[in-house]
Amino acid sequence: MNNQPVIACQDIHKKFGQTEVLKGVSFDVFNSEVIVIIGPSGTGKSTLLRCLNLLTIPDQGKVWLEGEEITAPKVDINVVRQKMGMVFQDFNLFSHLTAIDNINVGLEKVCHFKKNEANEKALMHLNQVGLVDKKDLYPGQLSGGQQQRVAIARALAMDPVVMLFDEPTSALDPELIGEVLIVMKNLAKSGMTMIMVSHELGFAREVSNRIIFMENGVIGEQGSPEKLFTNPQNARTAQFLHKINELYGSTEEEQIAGKDVL
Amino acid sequence: MDFLKGTGVTLRVTFIGLLLGMALGLPLALMRTYGSKPVSKFAETYIALFRGTPLMVQLFLIYFGLPDFGITLERLTAACISLGLNSAAYQAEYFRGAFTSIGLGQMMAARALGMSKIKAIFYIIIPQALRLVVPGWANEAIGMLRASSVIFLIAILDVMGVGKVLSGRYFTPMASYSAVAIIYVILVLSMGWGLNKLENSLRIPGLQVELRK
Amino acid sequence: MLFPELLEAITSKVPWNIILNTFQVLLKGMVVTVEVAVGALFLGIVLGLVLGLGRVYGGSLVSKVIAIFVLILRALPPVLTIFILFYAVTSIINLPPLLAGILSLGLSSGAFQAEIFRGAILGVPDGQMISARALGMTKGEAIRTIIIPQAFRLAIPSWSNEAALVIKNSSLVYVLGIPDMMRQAQYAAARTAEPFLIFSLTALAYYLLILLANKGLSALDQKFRIPTLELEL
Numbered sequence: 001m002n003n004q005p006v007i008a009c010q011d012i013h014k015k016f017g018q019t020e021v022l023k024g025v026s027f028d029v030f031n032s033e034v035i036v037i038i039g040p041s042g043t044g045k046s047t048l049l050r051c052l053n054l055l056t057i058p059d060q061g062k063v064w065l066e067g068e069e070i071t072a073p074k075v076d077i078n079v080v081r082q083k084m085g086m087v088f089q090d091f092n093l094f095s096h097l098t099a100i101d102n103i104n105v106g107l108e109k110v111c112h113f114k115k116n117e118a119n120e121k122a123l124m125h126l127n128q129v130g131l132v133d134k135k136d137l138y139p140g141q142l143s144g145g146q147q148q149r150v151a152i153a154r155a156l157a158m159d160p161v162v163m164l165f166d167e168p169t170s171a172l173d174p175e176l177i178g179e180v181l182i183v184m185k186n187l188a189k190s191g192m193t194m195i196m197v198s199h200e201l202g203f204a205r206e207v208s209n210r211i212i213f214m215e216n217g218v219i220g221e222q223g224s225p226e227k228l229f230t231n232p233q234n235a236r237t238a239q240f241l242h243k244i245n246e247l248y249g250s251t252e253e254e255q256i257a258g259k260d261v262l
Numbered sequence: 263m264d265f266l267k268g269t270g271v272t273l274r275v276t277f278i279g280l281l282l283g284m285a286l287g288l289p290l291a292l293m294r295t296y297g298s299k300p301v302s303k304f305a306e307t308y309i310a311l312f313r314g315t316p317l318m319v320q321l322f323l324i325y326f327g328l329p330d331f332g333i334t335l336e337r338l339t340a341a342c343i344s345l346g347l348n349s350a351a352y353q354a355e356y357f358r359g360a361f362t363s364i365g366l367g368q369m370m371a372a373r374a375l376g377m378s379k380i381k382a383i384f385y386i387i388i389p390q391a392l393r394l395v396v397p398g399w400a401n402e403a404i405g406m407l408r409a410s411s412v413i414f415l416i417a418i419l420d421v422m423g424v425g426k427v428l429s430g431r432y433f434t435p436m437a438s439y440s441a442v443a444i445i446y447v448i449l450v451l452s453m454g455w456g457l458n459k460l461e462n463s464l465r466i467p468g469l470q471v472e473l474r475k
Numbered sequence: 476m477l478f479p480e481l482l483e484a485i486t487s488k489v490p491w492n493i494i495l496n497t498f499q500v501l502l503k504g505m506v507v508t509v510e511v512a513v514g515a516l517f518l519g520i521v522l523g524l525v526l527g528l529g530r531v532y533g534g535s536l537v538s539k540v541i542a543i544f545v546l547i548l549r550a551l552p553p554v555l556t557i558f559i560l561f562y563a564v565t566s567i568i569n570l571p572p573l574l575a576g577i578l579s580l581g582l583s584s585g586a587f588q589a590e591i592f593r594g595a596i597l598g599v600p601d602g603q604m605i606s607a608r609a610l611g612m613t614k615g616e617a618i619r620t621i622i623i624p625q626a627f628r629l630a631i632p633s634w635s636n637e638a639a640l641v642i643k644n645s646s647l648v649y650v651l652g653i654p655d656m657m658r659q660a661q662y663a664a665a666r667t668a669e670p671f672l673i674f675s676l677t678a679l680a681y682y683l684l685i686l687l688a689n690k691g692l693s694a695l696d697q698k699f700r701i702p703t704l705e706l707e708l
Contacts, residue, residue, distance in 0.1 A: 081375065314685050315682050422552065
């Protein structure tokens with residue numbers, strides 16, 4: 001089995017105006033890995049994700065997808081992006097298209113599927129996220145959680161090799177977060193390679209293989225959930241996790257609070 | 263009878279002007295929003311010039327001024343072109359407003375799926391923009407109907423022109439111009455009613471339509 | 476190297492004397508144009524405020540009457556309003572064309588400003604009136620001290636638009652024989668037989684005038700801005 005990372009980045013730098021948001025980030029993601037990137041706001045987590053599919057172009061550094069360097073000059077980025085699915089915090093469904101057409105449009109206009117082939121595939125993916133009965137509704141008629149699930153189906157329909165999630169549940173009401181997390185959990189179980197920026201630590205603990213803690217534009221620490229939650233090397237990591245645990249409440253809180261990590 | 267013909271001229275000129283304005287306005291708005299720096303600047307300049315100067319001056323420039331360069335146009339042609347070029351600037355701003363309210367997010371999502379910029383604009387942005395622009399466009403249509411009245415100044419027999427001729431012929435300015443006024447009120451009201459119906463039929467549930475008063 | 480040739484070309488090919496002369500003539504006309512525009516805008520404000528307030532606070536009958544009046548005036552082309560008013564007024568009294576022009580333009584603008592002010596008044600949150608009355612103010616006091624100052628600020632952007640429009644529409648009064656910029660331009664074009672040059676300069680003159688007006692109104696907007704939380708985006 002090929003042990004080449006599905007997606008890899010090296011020495012990513014990005015500046016917005018005077019502020020340097022990413023100061024040299026490098027990491028690899030292997031097949032079927034579920035990576036969760038956490039960290040305080042403004043540390044460039046979302047920017048990093050957008051650098052992976054070049055929606056944001058890094059000032060410095062390289063990105064590889066399945067061994068091919070996508071930051072090289074002659075690369076057709078549109079073809080590359082078909083292999084990466086992205087799910088946004090604000091869903092960004094196409095408001096003028098029904099749920100099923102939101103999925104159809106990519107299949108027909110980018111992958112050049114025929115109308116009925118596209119429709120069949122779209123239905124399958126809508127079924128995957130449990131929303132077949134809503135296929136003819138417009139985004140304006142769907143709840144936030146439903147919209148996000150359609151957005152996930154839309155990204156999956158392109159048959160990507162990696163799925164990128166940019167704070168997928170941050171814009172959702174608490175009751176609606178669950179339905180989206182279930183879909184993502186099933187996706188992880190099915191072996192999809194996933195990179196997620198999120199505050200959902202419970203989810204991260206349960207489903208991820210590796211957690212990356214970002215701080216000040218660089219990776220502060222990365223490791224398996226158990227390692228980071230119970231025995232973090234970096235003081236800031238512990239501080240951050242403790243704060244978040246306080247907010248959301250966790251049965252492990254006593255364990256972490258009790259440990260002397262300094 | 264003359265008034266009927268005059269009304270026909272007014273409506274024809276309004277229609278052509280609006281169409282021309284849309285044909286130019288949409289590309290202008292695209293250039294302004296999605297174009298490179300020089301392209302965007304060009305569009306910006308065009309829009310500023312045509313919105314910042316009186317329609318009458320533009321009309322006179324085209325009808326009286328172009329012959330200086332050997333381009334002599336028929337009255338009606340000059341009128342339609344002038345109205346179209348002027349309207350394009352206003353329509354461009356309405357379209358630009360529509361593009362802005364659609365927001366960056368959907369463009370990002372389209373690109374993330376692998377659509378090229380052009381495909382994204384064509385399949386995602388424009389279909390929505392066309393619906394969002396309807397209230398502003400309706401406004402422009404009525405504005406065009408009223409603005410078209412200046413063409414009587416280059417001796418075109420639109421409603422206003424007929425009114426002027428009749429008032430001179432029969433020495434009854436009040437009667438003639440009142441008739442013109444009544445015709446315009448009827449035209450504007452019916453156009454407004456028709457456009458309202460159009461707006462309602464194009465409504466998509468949940469799609470935010472900009473309310474412009 | 477090519478400089479002297481370039482200089483010669485510029486000074487000989489370009490009809491500088493015509494341009495200079497045109498500017499002088501246009502400047503004379505600009506004074507009149509500004510008179511007309513300012514007069515019309517002022518009349519428009521007065522009329523617009525009265526109609527706007529009447530529409531919002533006047534009670535059902537007054538509101539409806541005003542609505543119809545405004546609707547008709549807004550449906551008519553400005554040129555038509557000018558003509559009708561001119562003939563109507565001059566058949567009763569002998570009004571100098573300048574005043575007739577200002578009157579008709581002002582009336583037309585007033586109808587549009589009525590809508591602007593109506594929108595601005597309605598734009599002030601309901602809570603403001605409610606709290607004012609709760610404090611014990613009469614309706615009139617509340618309108619004067621609470622609603623109007625806020626509505627005024629809300630109206631500035633649309634009003635700037637209207638100001639630009641009035642300046643442009645002022646060109647229409649030349650049909651009454653008023654020696655504004657447009658009429659001066661026509662004389663100049665006929666005299667010099669250089670219509671393109673003349674009308675281009677006229678366009679430039681209007682453009683600069685409107686630019687100036689917009690800058691002034693922008694400064695006004697800044698001066699009267701109510702400090703809010705400036706977000707660092």
